[in-house]
Amino acid sequence: MQGCSKGVNKGAAPRAELQGCEGAAPIYIRRVTRTLTATPESTDSTIQARTLTDAPLPPFELRSYQQDALRATLEGFQQYRRQLVTLPTGAGKTILFAKAAESFLPSRTLVLAHREELLAQAREKTLVATGIRADIEAAERKASLDAPVVVASVQTLARQSRRERFPRDHFGLIVVDEAHHALADSYKRILDHFEGAKVLGVSATPDRGDKKLLSDYFDNVAYELTLVRSDPGALARAHPC
Numbered sequence: 008m009q010g011c012s013k014g015v016n017k018g019a020a021p022r023a024e025l026q027g028c029e030g031a032a033p034i035y036i037r038r039v040t041r042t043l044t045a046t047p048e049s050t051d052s053t054i055q056a057r058t059l060t061d062a063p064l065p066p067f068e069l070r071s072y073q074q075d076a077l078r079a080t081l082e083g084f085q086q087y088r089r090q091l092v093t094l095p096t097g098a099g100k101t102i103l104f105a106k107a108a109e110s111f112l113p114s115r116t117l118v119l120a121h122r123e124e125l126l127a128q129a130r131e132k133t134l135v136a137t138g139i140r141a142d143i144e145a146a147e148r149k150a151s152l153d154a155p156v157v158v159a160s161v162q163t164l165a166r167q168s169r170r171e172r173f174p175r176d177h178f179g180l181i182v183v184d185e186a187h188h189a190l191a192d193s194y195k196r197i198l199d200h201f202e203g204a205k206v207l208g209v210s211a212t213p214d215r216g217d218k219k220l221l222s223d224y225f226d227n228v229a230y231e232l233t234l235v236r237s238d239p240g241a242l243a244r245a246h247p248c
Contacts (some may be wrong), residue, residue: 008217064181067136069106073099076230077106080207087227091186095234100209104182105133106209114179117204118158119197125184129158144169154175164195170200178204186210189224 069077076092080103083090083125094100108116118129118141130141142150145160152173164170179200183189186208189198199207208225 020066046157051170067102069102069173070099072232073106076103076232077110080107080229081110083227083229084205087229089208089224089226089228091208091210091225091227092229093210093219093230093231094212097230100184100211101129101132102136104184104207104209105129105136108133108180108182109137109139111180111205112155113221115154115177115200116180117163117173117178118182118184119161119194120158120184121161121188123132123160126158126160129184133158158207161193161197164197167196168202170197171202175201176203177201180205180207182206183208186225190220 025240026079043122048074076094080090080092092100094103108118119127120129123145126143126145130143133139133141139156140154141156141158142154144157145158145163149172150157150159157173157178181198181201181204183194183206185196187210188194189206190210206225208221210221
């Protein structure tokens with residue numbers, strides 16, 4: 008973190024500036040610190056996949072910090088179009104944006120990811136958390152234009168012919184999984200095409216370089232969860248992302 012720190016003005020709307028990052032734009036930030044503990048066992052690779060079935064799903068309960076993050080995000084969209092949420096690995100990023108997509112209904116949501124496992128995870132956990140069956144747009148797989156949630160490969164939608172299958176106003180919300188990629192050319196082509204949509208970037212706590220990058224694009228940090236190693240087992244009890 009050396010060379011880049013936040014200075015916060017204590018006003019009605021806390022303003023955070025990235026000190027030491029030349030050219031960084033001011034952003035607004037709501038910082039929330041919770042006590043969680045990372046354990047070697049609490050990694051994405053240990054998460055047991057749920058089977059997609061037609062059986063009724065039990066009600067899904069968000070943890071308290073996920074409720075806070077969702078509330079802050081939805082409130083923030085009343086003022087900002089492009090927002091960032093940072094949660095540590097294992098704290099429930101995918102569950103959070105699935106719930107955000109549900110809250111945006113009947114507007115459609117596009118989820119952008121750059122790896123096959125992230126596409127599968129987003130589709131699966133959207134079903135688990137909301138009961139919504141997302142469609143996949145990747146390679147030879149084409150999503151229905153009627154799908155309420157589309158989980159798309161960035162590599163696929165970066166191609167003009169695939170991107171233009173969808174009208175510019177087709178989506179009300181775009182989720183950028185692993186938001187530090189948002190300024191890559193492939194992502195920018197997609198985001199520029201759907202220029203009227205709200206944008207939610209989700210990421211693990213970014214490093215110094217990522218903070219400058221993210222402040223160049225996102226208008227507001229709606230919620231930030233800080234990992235503190237003082238409560239054994241807390242992260243293992245959190246919903247996996």
